[in-house]
Amino acid sequence: MRSAVAVRANAAERWLTVVAWGVLVVGGLLLVTGRDRFVPPCAFRTLSGLFCPGCGSGRALVALFRFDLPAALRANALVVGALPFTLAALALETASAWGFTVPRIGGWRHSPTVVLVVIIAFWVLRNLGGWPWELLAPH
Amino acid sequence: MNCPYCGFVNAEGATTCASCDQQLPAAPPPPPAGYGQPPAEGYGYAPAPPPPAPPAPPAPPAYGQSTYGQPAYGQQGYGQPSYHQPAPIKNHLVMAILATLCCCVPLGAVGIIFASQVNSKLAAGDIAGAEKASKSALLWSWLAIGGGALIGIGYAALVAVSVVADSGF
Numbered sequence: 001m002r003s004a005v006a007v008r009a010n011a012a013e014r015w016l017t018v019v020a021w022g023v024l025v026v027g028g029l030l031l032v033t034g035r036d037r038f039v040p041p042c043a044f045r046t047l048s049g050l051f052c053p054g055c056g057s058g059r060a061l062v063a064l065f066r067f068d069l070p071a072a073l074r075a076n077a078l079v080v081g082a083l084p085f086t087l088a089a090l091a092l093e094t095a096s097a098w099g100f101t102v103p104r105i106g107g108w109r110h111s112p113t114v115v116l117v118v119i120i121a122f123w124v125l126r127n128l129g130g131w132p133w134e135l136l137a138p139h
Numbered sequence: 140m141n142c143p144y145c146g147f148v149n150a151e152g153a154t155t156c157a158s159c160d161q162q163l164p165a166a167p168p169p170p171p172a173g174y175g176q177p178p179a180e181g182y183g184y185a186p187a188p189p190p191p192a193p194p195a196p197p198a199p200p201a202y203g204q205s206t207y208g209q210p211a212y213g214q215q216g217y218g219q220p221s222y223h224q225p226a227p228i229k230n231h232l233v234m235a236i237l238a239t240l241c242c243c244v245p246l247g248a249v250g251i252i253f254a255s256q257v258n259s260k261l262a263a264g265d266i267a268g269a270e271k272a273s274k275s276a277l278l279w280s281w282l283a284i285g286g287g288a289l290i291g292i293g294y295a296a297l298v299a300v301s302v303v304a305d306s307g308f
Contacts, residue, residue, distance in 0.1 A: 013229070016281055018238055023288045027241065030295060037302075040294040044244060054240045079240055086240070089233040096229075108264055110257035112232050116222065119239060 056138030238283030246283035
């Protein structure tokens with residue numbers, strides 16, 4: 001049964017995949033062409049002076065475009081590590097939202113919790129300073 | 140007992156899951172029944188370690204969630220891997236992660252929290268609550284990704300305008 005609510009949620013899912021890919025592609029182009037100029041600085045870093053979990057992801061992506069993995073890891077190790085999985089998962093999510101039958105992912109009960117804990121841990125640890133935590137901060 | 144396939148909490152003594160119609164293992168703690176093998180019981184030897192539990196098959200499509208035109212019933216025969224079935228209630232975890240890392244940490248984190256609620260409510264058998272949390276997760280991912288995109292576009296436009304203004308036109 002396809003109720004009106006389900007159809008509406010489906011449309012929201014589909015358009016979100018479009019917007020997400022648009023952000024990735026346009027953001028990637030902006031990063032490569034002129035990161036310092038066109039991409040806004042991190043609001044959290046500007047306001048608090050601390051690093052957010054995503055700080056350095058722009059530098060990391062630019063470094064990856066240049067196949068410079070060490071520089072990418074120095075900028076934001078979490079984004080580099082999560083990127084292949086996130087892209088693959090986003091591709092599957094997109095296919096699923098547009099009606100294709102794809103293998104189920106993220107079915108494990110505690111995966112959202114683990115993701116949240118990892119991100120928050122990365123957030124805290126990279127702000128501690130001193131070895132080895134400074135390796136997690138953009139440097 | 141908790142269904143090893145979908146996590147639905149069934150009445151004690153139930154033989155089939157009320158949510159996904161899979162046959163429930165007879166003895167708690169339930170060994171995951173693997174890909175179609177009935178629980179190895181009464182063979183007089185310790186059964187081999189069970190294979191990893193298959194991904195939870197979808198709940199019945201009667202809860203108002205789109206099943207993308209594919210009925211789940213009748214296809215979940217034994218021996219048939221269930222991971223080709225679409226997810227019935229999505230937790231939108233991917234979108235929340237993307238929102239957290241690319242756009243806005245606080246809004247994306249709210250999305251991840253709702254994604255985790257989807258899973259825990261599904262496991263507790265609270266289908267309606269899981270659907271609600273699923274919608275919230277989608278909404279917060281929209282706020283984070285869409286809002287981040289709008290702010291980014293506005294910022295880039297401002298920069299572009301100032302670049303043009305500086306160049307003397």
